[in-house]
Amino acid sequence: MKWFWYASPQTFYPVAGHIARWCAAAAALLAAAGLYVGFFVAPTDAQQGEAYRIIFIHVPAAWMSMFLYVVMALWAALGLALNTRLSGMMASALAPTGALFTFIALWTGSLWGRPTWGTYWVWDARLTSELVLLFLYLGFMALQAAIDDPRRADRAGAVLAIVGVVNIPIIHYSVVWWNTLHQGASVSVTRAPTMAATMLTGMLLMALAFWMYSIAVSLVRVRCIIRERGSS
């Protein structure tokens, strides 16, 4: 079994450097392509005018914010189950990027909401769950920051991340039943999207760019963590 070969920080460190470099380049190219499609190729929306173009940032950021929490919890669970050092490092490396995307999704959402809904903030279900998600990320980071022993920090953070990931659907549905104003999802796997193909292309390009960015940044961060812990 070669699966665990790269689980050791020493062997993972150079590989992470290579992957990070390629992913960063891919992120730059994809983002350039995605932004070009989003700003110059995609048609103006009939109802929302030019303001809708912020969704090329907003929607991929919102996707990533939720997806990264799940990935983080997966790494955390892996670290608890197999007791590998690298898993905990990956979880703590992913958290700031996830929090960043959550913040971007909230920020761009409120900028989009001003011309479209006429208000920066509404207590709508998706906005509220996204806000709670931001709090969950910040709680995870605060807990890890408060613990000096890195092993304990990893394991405590892992328990919190798993509890959080179990709670996310509960939080989401409780908030949905509580209040809903946000428009329904325009993109879903099961039915044809209700938007122009070029818009979808731009959005998917941006989503890919954010993927690559997340991988690159978290790998760079995990390299920093490996170095920090290696010296102590």
Add this chain to the structure above:
Amino acid sequence: MFAAARCVVYRDLLLALRRRSDVATALLFFVIVTSLFPLGIGAEPNLLRAIAPGVIWVSALLSSLLSLRRLFEADHDDGTLEQMLLGAAPLGVVAAAKAFAHWLVSGLPIAVIAPLIALQYDLAAQLFGVLALSLLLGTPVLSLIGAIGAALTLGLRGGGVLLSLLVLPLYVPVLIIGAGAVEMAAAGLGGGGQLLLLAAMLVVAAAFAPWAISAGLRISLE
């Protein structure tokens, strides 16, 4: 197993009885916070009636949070907790028993006294039952989730603020559904569905939280 649980609950209750002021403080906090809202917002009866469920629930949440620090701290300081970890009784049972004792001391009194506060807010009398029931079902969930946070932050500097940062986002569903039950009942729609949801949350939390609590305790004490 049940003997161990009974023992822990009995012991925690006895300790709480010996230090009655701690119990009274959390309850008093609840009463004071709920009386602050009319002072800040204004005493217009329609407004008070509308915000009553939310205010009572938020105050219950904060009051439960306030007493969470004590859940494991004293036992941690004098080494009792380590003995519990080493003991023959499963740690999950001990953890669940401690959370239950915490609820008996902090959640139950709030559920009992809440109708009195509701009276101050001019809430209709037929809603008192729903309010008390929602608190009876919801506050144990708060104790169970809070115990996870208390276990994880055991012995950390700045633990109190950190604990609230970890636990409050996880309290959100309980708050929404709990206050929602009273609001639905007030709107004449019946709070039955919400109460059932709260009961479901309680069952899920009672089943899974003890695992997370004991995992947290083991991590904090290794």
